[in-house]
Amino acid sequence: MTRAVNAVLRRDLRIETRTPQVVPGMALFAVSAFVVFHFALQQRSVEGNLAAGVLWVTLLLAAVLGIARQFVADREEGGFEGFLLAPVDRTALLVAKAASLFLFLVALEIVAVPAFLVMLLGPSPVEFWRLLLALLLADLGIAFVGTLVGALAVQSRARDLLVPLLALPLLIPLLIGAVKLSAPVFGGPAAAARWPWVLALYDLVFGLVAYAVFDFLLED
Amino acid sequence: MGDAPAIELAGLVRRYGERTALDDVSVALPAGATLVVFGPNGAGKSTLLRVLATLLRPQGGTAHVLGEALPRDAWKVRGRIGLLGHEPLLHRDLSARENLRFHARLHGVAFERIDALLEQVGLRLRADEPIRELSRGMVQRVAACRTVLHEPDVLLLDEPTANLDPAAADALEPLVGRTSGRTRVVTSHDPARGLAEADVVLGLRGGRAELSGSATEAEVRELYR
Amino acid sequence: MYGTRLRAFSLATLVTLTGGFALAAFYAPEDADQGFMQKILYLHVPLAIVALCGFVFGAVCAIQHLRTGESRWDLRSYVAIHMSLIFGAGVLVTGSIWARASWGHWWVWDEPTLVSFLIVFLLYATYQPLRFSIEDRDKQARYASVFAITAGAFVPLNFLAVRLAQSYTHPRVFATTDGGLEPRMKVAFYACLLGMALLYATLWKYEMASKNTSAQIKALRRRLAGDEVPAPRRSAAPTLESA
Numbered sequence: 001m002t003r004a005v006n007a008v009l010r011r012d013l014r015i016e017t018r019t020p021q022v023v024p025g026m027a028l029f030a031v032s033a034f035v036v037f038h039f040a041l042q043q044r045s046v047e048g049n050l051a052a053g054v055l056w057v058t059l060l061l062a063a064v065l066g067i068a069r070q071f072v073a074d075r076e077e078g079g080f081e082g083f084l085l086a087p088v089d090r091t092a093l094l095v096a097k098a099a100s101l102f103l104f105l106v107a108l109e110i111v112a113v114p115a116f117l118v119m120l121l122g123p124s125p126v127e128f129w130r131l132l133l134a135l136l137l138a139d140l141g142i143a144f145v146g147t148l149v150g151a152l153a154v155q156s157r158a159r160d161l162l163v164p165l166l167a168l169p170l171l172i173p174l175l176i177g178a179v180k181l182s183a184p185v186f187g188g189p190a191a192a193a194r195w196p197w198v199l200a201l202y203d204l205v206f207g208l209v210a211y212a213v214f215d216f217l218l219e220d
Numbered sequence: 221m222g223d224a225p226a227i228e229l230a231g232l233v234r235r236y237g238e239r240t241a242l243d244d245v246s247v248a249l250p251a252g253a254t255l256v257v258f259g260p261n262g263a264g265k266s267t268l269l270r271v272l273a274t275l276l277r278p279q280g281g282t283a284h285v286l287g288e289a290l291p292r293d294a295w296k297v298r299g300r301i302g303l304l305g306h307e308p309l310l311h312r313d314l315s316a317r318e319n320l321r322f323h324a325r326l327h328g329v330a331f332e333r334i335d336a337l338l339e340q341v342g343l344r345l346r347a348d349e350p351i352r353e354l355s356r357g358m359v360q361r362v363a364a365c366r367t368v369l370h371e372p373d374v375l376l377l378d379e380p381t382a383n384l385d386p387a388a389a390d391a392l393e394p395l396v397g398r399t400s401g402r403t404r405v406v407t408s409h410d411p412a413r414g415l416a417e418a419d420v421v422l423g424l425r426g427g428r429a430e431l432s433g434s435a436t437e438a439e440v441r442e443l444y445r
Numbered sequence: 446m447y448g449t450r451l452r453a454f455s456l457a458t459l460v461t462l463t464g465g466f467a468l469a470a471f472y473a474p475e476d477a478d479q480g481f482m483q484k485i486l487y488l489h490v491p492l493a494i495v496a497l498c499g500f501v502f503g504a505v506c507a508i509q510h511l512r513t514g515e516s517r518w519d520l521r522s523y524v525a526i527h528m529s530l531i532f533g534a535g536v537l538v539t540g541s542i543w544a545r546a547s548w549g550h551w552w553v554w555d556e557p558t559l560v561s562f563l564i565v566f567l568l569y570a571t572y573q574p575l576r577f578s579i580e581d582r583d584k585q586a587r588y589a590s591v592f593a594i595t596a597g598a599f600v601p602l603n604f605l606a607v608r609l610a611q612s613y614t615h616p617r618v619f620a621t622t623d624g625g626l627e628p629r630m631k632v633a634f635y636a637c638l639l640g641m642a643l644l645y646a647t648l649w650k651y652e653m654a655s656k657n658t659s660a661q662i663k664a665l666r667r668r669l670a671g672d673e674v675p676a677p678r679r680s681a682a683p684t685l686e687s688a
Contacts, residue, residue, distance in 0.1 A: 004325075073311070078309035087298040155588065158578040166592075169567045173603050176609075213595065217587070217588065
């Protein structure tokens with residue numbers, strides 16, 4: 001199993017470093033979105049709940065871009081079949097794809113969060129660890145849900161429509177948790193202690209669901 | 221192992237939605253022998269190969285590969301089958317070596333074998349260029365390396381030498397040809413050449429087996445009428 | 446098989462539902478604050494409860510479909526989700542009417558159950574487009590089942606998160622249906638709930654029977670005509686494997 005996860009993960013990372021598409025695309029989108037928000041909200045800076053909202057909406061929409069791209073290369077370049085012909089546990093594909101999506105999201109955030117702090121945030125951030133925790137838990141949840149949605153959509157003819165339509169409602173609870181947890185960082189109201197647990201619960205549930213159903217998406 | 225046939229199909233059925241792609245197909249192939257499958261486009265040749273490759277599940281009848289029943293024990297034979305279909309299953313932005321390493325990791329094969337195979341098909345010097353920059357013949361050679369990388373017992377070949385120049389076709393021969401000594405299932409559109417290398421013949425039309433066992437060249441041509 | 450007892454079910458539904466509505470309209474007392482319009486809750490809450498149970502039922506059928514591979518479970522799941530979606534639209538409409546009557550706006554974010562319902566509705570609205578966009582029938586059924594299970598797991602998480610997110614102090618009106626109801630209100634409410642559940646079950650049976658019958662007709666037609674039946678149009682509805 002680890003052998004297979006290793007193989008797929010290394011291949012995906014190598015493809016992305018060789019011809020970078022997903023990460024630059026997401027990062028560029030995020031920065032553009034911040035510009036759009038500046039003009040749309042007609043504000044020089046944001047703080048509190050508004051700041052958390054702007055950041056997380058942007059991250060979420062950028063993530064949707066990444067989700068849509070995940071399996072496209074596999075479908076077009078025969079990566080699926082190469083994997084399906086191998087004597088490996090098929091869940092390894094789920095783990096590998098979720099891991100690569102997670103890493104891509106981290107790469108996105110390394111660009112997007114500083115950009116946000118510089119471009120739009122008014123007050124200086126406090127209790128920064130809250131934001132890091134929220135990012136970690138959210139990335140995990142997006143990785144699971146995103147891989148599931150990506151695999152569901154890749155077989156359909158309306159792929160680029162379906163991914164946002166499926167992913168956004170599914171990610172709303174995650175968005176709620178992330179915003180609540182990180183709002184104090186930007187000067188917003190204090191977060192109740194339960195929010196990290198809500199996020200963790202979300203990650204657990206969808207991790208389990210993805211693990212349980214993923215095989216059925218691959219078989220024929 | 222013994223006298224058990226390497227491949228045994230009895231009444232195999234496979235549908236695509238409403239259409240029946242394979243309808244009551246039966247054939248037996250002894251180990252080490254070559255089965256050649258003829259038939260016009262859409263007759264079910266590629267579907268048959270994909271069922272044997274465990275990519276598609278049989279929906280009726282029985283299928284046994286290397287003694288194991290599909291789909292129940294498909295996982296047992298997966299590592300012992302090599303498929304060379306229309307798609308090379310290679311990522312175009314990666315090099316031949318990187319692609320083969322991916323498959324080697326998946327199958328648990330040592331990397332030294334990659335170099336040996338690339339040498340055998342004469343591509344060792346171009347092993348680090350992206351697949352995108354290789355000609356079709358070269359890509360097919362790399363795909364053949366991928367197919368035999370894990371030393372499978374059964375080879376499934378979908379028109380392996382179609383559109384290849386003679387040099388490339390010859391390069392494929394020791395890997396996937398008769399001289400490889402492996403059990404093979406090959407689809408072909410060339411009655412003369414196909415029959416020359418066939419131990420067992422299967423002629424499909426509309427999903428049904430019109431020829432089974434052996435056939436004359438005239439009978440094969442009749443299939444395409 | 447599904448056509449049995451349709452008449453009995455229809456009758457029971459008609460009786461219970463009209464009885465429930467009559468009770469709600471005339472027998473149950475008016476709410477002191479909200480007046481007569483509060484009675485739309487007798488429609489709104491049962492619709493919501495039944496729709497949610499329908500989604501869960503759809504997920505359970507989907508699990509069975511994946512486990513057994515039998516297409517009739519896929520059909521059951523499809524019909525259940527389809528019906529729950531229609532009931533869900535009813536929930537949103539009645540919820541909006543109630544919001545207008547209670548707070549003067551056609552939509553409010555204060556009521557977490559209503560908001561959660563909107564999110565669930567948006568998710569399940571993609572079910573049929575998803576099915577329609579996958580052409581291969583078997584794959585369509587399998588992927589639909591995966592979706593139904595994922596969405597089914599999502600529903601409770603969603604309600605939890607939205608509930609926790611709103612921390613408003615005004616009383617949640619749905620709470621009044623749990624404990625603080627007068628006995629006359631309770632009677633009317635449970636009658637409506639039962640009627641709504643029966644309505645769902647009856648409509649479900651009708652749709653199952655209709656789909657079964659058309660599948661059988663198609664199979665007979667195919668047998669009579671040989672293979673010259675024209676290729677079917679692409680559709681989102683599952684087909685049953687003919688015998």
